Amino acid sequence: MPLGSSTPPPYESDDGGRAAPRARTRPLYRQVRHLLLESLRRGEWMPGTAIPSETELAVRFQVSQGTVRKAIDELASENLLVRRQGKGTFVATHQEPRAQYRFLRLLPDDGTPAATSSRFLECCPQRASAQLADRLGLRTGAPLMYVRRVLLFGDWPRVLDDIWLPAGPFGGLSAERLAQYKGPLYGLFESEFGVRMIRAVEELRAVPSTAEDSAALQVAMGTPLLRVDRVSYTYGDRAIEFRRGHCVTNDCHYWNRLA
C-alpha cells in the first residue's frame, strides 16, 4: 500500500482524542530515527557491522527511501552510524583508528601523537559517594568499579585517570582484563561489556599537582595540571562513566575546535 499525498503518515496517526489538542506528530524521519536508535540500543546490529540497506529499511518501516535517508543522515552526523559508498551503512565502533582521537583530546605539541599506552594501577569495587552517584544518575552507595591508570605518550606519563563505572554492566572488570586488552578503553567497554560510549561532556580546570599526582606523573608538587572531568553516555542519555584526568601540559595540550 503506497503512502504519500492522499494517505496519512503511517505512524502516530491522527485520531484518538477527538478535539483534544494532541501533541503535534513528529516528522516521519524523526520516528524512523527513533526506531533505528532503539535497534542500536537493543543491540540488534553490533558495532562494526552493517545495518540493512536504505531500501530494505524503507520497506520495513513503510516509508520512502528518502525518509530513511534523512534519518540515517542525522545519525551519521552524530557519529553513531558510518556510511560507506558502495558497501553500506555501518554501526560506528571504537575499534577503528578513525574514532580514536574523537575522545582523546590531549596531543603532544609537536604534531603527530606518539604511541600511547596505559599502565593500570588499580581496579576494585567501590561504593558511590553522593557526588559520584549524582554524576552517574545512581543512588548514593550504589556499587561501582573503580579504575586508576596512567596514560603514557611514548615513555612519558602524561595523564593520571581515575575512572568510575556502574557495577551493573561492568561488574566483571578486573586488572587482568584491563592489562590484557590492547587499544582504547572504550573499545574494551564495547566489545567485552556490550556498552557503547557515544558522547561525553567535559569540565576543565587548572589545579595544583597533589602528592599522588606528582608520584604518578613525575612532576613537582604544586605543578599546574589540567584537570578534565568527563561524564560519558551511551544510547538514551544513560551515563556509563565518570572519569577525572590530571594532565601534564608542559609538552602537550588539549585541543578543541569551536564552530
Next chain:
Amino acid sequence: MPLGSSTPPPYESDDGGRAAPRARTRPLYRQVRHLLLESLRRGEWMPGTAIPSETELAVRFQVSQGTVRKAIDELASENLLVRRQGKGTFVATHQEPRAQYRFLRLLPDDGTPAATSSRFLECCPQRASAQLADRLGLRTGAPLMYVRRVLLFGDWPRVLDDIWLPAGPFGGLSAERLAQYKGPLYGLFESEFGVRMIRAVEELRAVPSTAEDSAALQVAMGTPLLRVDRVSYTYGDRAIEFRRGHCVTNDCHYWNRLA
C-alpha cells in the same frame, strides 16, 4: 530549459581535455555552497539579514530547489546561516544572544552565567613576532593591533585576555571604541569592521600565574590558571585573531561536549 536526466549538469561541464583524466566534478550542491560562501565573503548579504529564498536561488543558479536546499543545509549546520520557518534564511550574526555562548566556554560552576563585562586595559599598535605572524598567517613584523582586557563574571575578574589582530582590517580600533561598545567583541568586529568570525581552534594548558596575571586577576602568584590559546577564522580559512586567555578556574570551568 530544464536540467536533469538527459542534460549534463550546468557547472563544471564535461569536456575540455579529450581523454585527459580530468578532476572529477564536484557535486552540484557543493558548487552552490561555494557560490553562497563567496557571496557571504563578499558581503553581498549582511549579518542578520535574509538571503534570497530557496526558489529564488534555484532560479539564479539554474538548479533545483532541492539542490539549493542541500547546500544551505550544510551552511546552516556550520552555523553560517540560520533557517527560520516561514520567514526565510538569515546570515548568522554575533549579535543574537543565541550565538553568545558558542565561543565563551568558561562558565561559573553554579549553573547560569552571571552578567559578564569587559574592562579594557590596553589597545595599541604592535609588530608581529615570528610566532604571532605564524599563527595569523602574516609576515614577521606585520602591523597588528594589540588589546588587553579583563573579563568579569559579576564583579570578579576571571579572564585576562591578550588579543592580537591584523592591522589591515582593524587599524581603526581604539580604546574608546572598545570601551563604548556593549556586547561581545566578535559583535564589534562584525558590525564595526566588517569581519565576521566563524570558527576557531583552541589549545588549552595549565600554567602558573605570573605577577601580571596575579595583579589583574587578584590571585596569588603561582596559582594554576587555565591558559587558552585561540586562533579565530573568517570566511576562507583566513585567520583574523590570535587570543591568549588566562582563566581563574576556582569557581568556574571550561566546558566541552564531545560527540
Next chain:
DNA sequence: CAGTGGTCTAGACCACGTG
C-alpha cells in the same frame, strides 16, 4: 492569502565496491 522553509515521495542516473 501569499510566501517561506519543512516534510515526503518517486524515480532517474552516477560512483563505488564486490564478485
Next chain:
DNA sequence: ACGTGGTCTAGACCACTGC
C-alpha cells in the same frame, strides 16, 4: 553485473509568518 550509497530533479502537501 549487481547492490550499495550519493546526487539531482520534480512535485505535492504541511507549518509557520506576516500582511
